Amino acid sequence: MSTLVAPRGTLDIFPPESARWQTLEAALRAIALRFGYGEIRTPMFEATELFVRGVGETTDIVEKEMYTFLDKGNRSMTLRPEWTAPVVRALLEKKRFGQEAQRFFYLGPFFRYERPQAGRLRQAHQFGVEAFGDAGPEADHEVIALAMQAVQSQGLTEAVLQINSIGDQACRPAYREALLAHFRPHAASLSADSQRRLERNPLRLLDSKAPEDQALLATAPTLYENLCSACREHFEMLCHLLDATGIPYRHAPHLVRGFDYYSRTVFEITSTALGAQTALCGGGRYDNLVSALGGPATPAVGFGLGLERFLMALAATHNTTSTARSGWQVITLGAKARETLIPVVTALRQIAGPPVYIDFADRKIVTQYKLGDRNNARMAIIAGENELNNQTLLIRDLETREESSLRVGLTSTQTAQQLLQWYQERVLSPHA
């Protein structure tokens, strides 16, 4: 083993795995565009201050999971651990708040210094969406519909949408007090983790998995019955819209989320295919973030969706679908044939056609056929002494094993055109 290895919790992605990424990314972009969201790109690192103020000082992310470094100008920088704060910062900087609603999507890596395990990495990739300027539940619904379409369009049928409301500044403080009043007298019997949560972030008690907490949890005051009427109406309207559009969901009364900036709606799309991690997608409303970062009061809602987890869930639910053979394997026998075919290969690659593979190592014919299989090529073009003498090319369909001889033109461009036409007739539209 070399001592030069990828950093802990990072992945190298090779073909054909990278093709699955491209397919997914293309599908996600297409859906976002269809919903009227435009792509935003922001730097991969930002001033540390942005995340401390945006995500919240006492969150796990800020306390222990950030990749923070000092640059040469002694500025504290952080590789983005999430993407909402950077988007808000960019819009703030360009003074793009205060007028019409704005919608963005993003796609790329994010970084968290965590201990890797199934479904958890230090560099992972996220597709996300942010909708600014709409206070009503229609925007919540739109964003959720987008996420659900992404999930369902890829055939992830076992993914489940969970939604909840965590209230706003009007009702959450009172609820927090009620929670404290409920748990404080029994603090000693809570799990060690929950005792810490009690002081730091009492809402987090709600989703504790510790068995010793469950009895107290069952009798705890619920978020829902403590919502103010505005929050409750918002939540009920969202449920109504989801019902009306046929989007299945579960009300998860104990769902809370890790970032400080959420208010009212929070949601997750969960899958059982992710090991101990369950969230494929997580998001919610953050009506106070823009103003907290110094901008005008601007309601907003969005989500982030983990691509590694998405692909993991896909792999777990799909039977490996073999992709159709495509393109040419050019098999040359001898240096002369190779020399003759290279202009043809070049011409084939200049016209927009299927992929063209060729091996230069002068391997024997058997091996070159095997290369064709490995490349998943559909057709083999064979050129040896016979073909050179007759001005022909032998073409073998690697799927049906049919062979045909093709008399070819004088120039490589003509030959390439002939080959492409031949391919189109037989492979792309065989019944035309």
Added chain:
RNA sequence: GUGGCUGUAGUUCAGUUGGUUAGAGCGCAAGAUUGUGAUUCUUGAAGUCGCGGGUUCGAGUCCCGUCAGCCACCCCA
């Protein structure tokens, strides 16, 4: 950050109570077949046994440390 399990060819793994030159399947390469993909047969290449230290006459094997992977907690995408 805490805990458990695991590190031996490209890969999946075997390797006896510590005992000479570390093995196999698959894959890869060459050939059998001077131009046809599966199968078969022959041959071959490929390993600082994760890394460092210790115990020992002797360590892949035992001990310590370290790094990495996997899994769970925590947390989240």
